Amino acid sequence: MAQPPYDPYGGGYGQDPYAQQPSVQHHYYGGGAPVAVQNNGMAVASMVLGLIGIVFCGFTSILAIIFGHVAQSQIKRTGEGGAGMATAGLVLGYIMTGIWVLAWIFYLGLWAAVVGSSAGTTY
Template identity: 65%
Template sequence: MAYDPYGYGSQDPYAQSYSQQPVQQHHYYGSAPVAAPTNGMATASMICGIIGFFACGLTSILAIIFGHVAQSQIKRTGEGGSGMAVTGLILGYLLTVGWIVFWFLYILGLAMFAAETGSTTTY
């Protein structure tokens, strides 16, 4: 092996340099994986379920309908949004049952009040 006084590297053509590792180049063809699009009916179901709190349960029926349609579309197409569809269904059913119970008790209370005030006479 020859001595290099000028620092140009080894003069030995068969000498190996162990300090440098070979550079590996990675070639990625195509694009990054893309998440499945969210189903629009699932989004509508969840929004209608949330709005049902403020709209006296009027949109909760729509939340139930949109939720069931969204779940069938998600199973068929593989789109995302299953959690939103389930959330819309749960909110829709809870609000629908809650408002039905509320209106039943309200009407029952009115009927009991009317029956009580109409049946008593002081004469």
């Protein structure tokens, strides 16, 4: 049996070498589009309140701690997203609360020293 002659352009016999190839269509069945996990609102609130805690003298940091603990328990129970934001809110809340407690202790101690030293002098 004889082989057909060699075609250097890669085209088959009887085919147009410049013809457009048919496009491939992919069909995805059973499941549809992937569903995005919704973040917990308390986790978002905890992180935001922890971030702005430095501006509001630590008062929002206390709320960040409360919301962070509530968010973590809700995320464990419901499987929502936002565990990282809840943890970030807790960390920021504890850090800002600690910083502001130390600042208030220093401030009140300074005032006590100034008032105490002025009360002891007589003119």
